[in-house]
Amino acid sequence: MSATVTLRRLAMPLVRPFRTSKGEETVRDVLVASWTEDGVTGWAESAADAEPIYFPEYIDGVRGAIEQVLLPLVAGVSGVLTTGALRRSFAGVPGNQLARGLLETAVLDAELRRHQMPFVDFLCSVRRPIRVGVSVGIPGDLDTLLAWVAGYLEDGYRRVKLKIAPGWDLAPVRAVREAFGDDLPLQVDANQAYTPADIPLLSRLDEFGLVLIEQPFARHELLGHAKLAARHGTPVCLDESVLSLDDAMTAIRLGAADVINIKPSRVGGYVTARQIHDVCLANGVPVFCGGTLETAVGRAANLALATLPGFTLPGDISATSRYYAADIGPSFELDADGCLTPPSGPGFGVEVDLDAVDEFTVESTTLSL
Numbered sequence: 001m002s003a004t005v006t007l008r009r010l011a012m013p014l015v016r017p018f019r020t021s022k023g024e025e026t027v028r029d030v031l032v033a034s035w036t037e038d039g040v041t042g043w044a045e046s047a048a049d050a051e052p053i054y055f056p057e058y059i060d061g062v063r064g065a066i067e068q069v070l071l072p073l074v075a076g077v078s079g080v081l082t083t084g085a086l087r088r089s090f091a092g093v094p095g096n097q098l099a100r101g102l103l104e105t106a107v108l109d110a111e112l113r114r115h116q117m118p119f120v121d122f123l124c125s126v127r128r129p130i131r132v133g134v135s136v137g138i139p140g141d142l143d144t145l146l147a148w149v150a151g152y153l154e155d156g157y158r159r160v161k162l163k164i165a166p167g168w169d170l171a172p173v174r175a176v177r178e179a180f181g182d183d184l185p186l187q188v189d190a191n192q193a194y195t196p197a198d199i200p201l202l203s204r205l206d207e208f209g210l211v212l213i214e215q216p217f218a219r220h221e222l223l224g225h226a227k228l229a230a231r232h233g234t235p236v237c238l239d240e241s242v243l244s245l246d247d248a249m250t251a252i253r254l255g256a257a258d259v260i261n262i263k264p265s266r267v268g269g270y271v272t273a274r275q276i277h278d279v280c281l282a283n284g285v286p287v288f289c290g291g292t293l294e295t296a297v298g299r300a301a302n303l304a305l306a307t308l309p310g311f312t313l314p315g316d317i318s319a320t321s322r323y324y325a326a327d328i329g330p331s332f333e334l335d336a337d338g339c340l341t342p343p344s345g346p347g348f349g350v351e352v353d354l355d356a357v358d359e360f361t362v363e364s365t366t367l368s369l
Contacts, residue, residue, distance in 0.1 A: 001077050001369055003037035007063055009363040012295065015325050019138040021165035021193035022053050028293050031059050035106035038080050042110025043352050046102040047265035047292040054240060055266060057098040065099035067367060075369045083108045083271065097243050101269035108270065113347040119304040120342060123274060129339035130306045133159030133314040134322060135291065138168055142175045149176055156334040159185040159314040165193045170204055177208045189214040192240055196224035206233040212259050215239040225256040235259055239290060243267060248276045252283050259313065263290040264305060273305055281310035291316035296329025300350045303342035328356045
């Protein structure tokens, strides 16, 4: 095998600060990888942050795992590396989902491009428009929140997700519900900001007819989530708790998840994301495709994944202009029905703008095998 992998750290300015219970971003710090072999290049991006805020892994750790552990494992593979061969090589590596997923996704994109196969076809799915929602960060006051939501509804979004945190929960949800009516599909995301002791408080959200409440408790608090779900009030969605197929199956067995948010980067790539989708579909657990402020590369792949039948809820994929004035690939914007459609080209279908990549790159490392 003769291949090169380039890891690039990009600084992508956001059109609006994005604040959650974990902090605020004005510039997206994003790690992208390109895998070049046999004259074909595949691209991928990671959900890792600069620090281990949402996930146990972080950007420097992901780069270190790829350079020091994962690449040596595939260096001895003969012939052109396939996704299957890569997954077999990584079978003995515990954890490191973000690192494994980044490399696997770049190899998958290259493999599909080599065979001129769109990702939707690889999934045995059908290319179609995907209903998407918008995730609204925590602003400084209610008036700003209402102005933001009004603007997103005017843009064509059909579902709104509010980030919440202790002290910013009942009031913003009530304000949005009163301002925009009961017919607006509305959900909330706590990003692990509460504890099971807050179940009485969170139960008060039931009156607002929410689609779901996402990840209210810490990642390991599956029993707490199960207790909240057992009330049969607002459906409980798990996000950060699901880092693997085993996590998803355990959550379902415990009754801790009425809904699961599938973020491919978080679970180790799109093959595992497909497996989680299949398990959820078999158990009657609806899923949606989560987002981490992706560039065009991740947005295109997520849209293709969301064509699978279990993705019955609008995803957190959103239009490019929701986050970026300039991207590293083509812009994805809502159609008249509030939908986005995955590209039709081979692989993930994105032609990456190398000049834009260079403009946003703050660090770059190229390794040869």
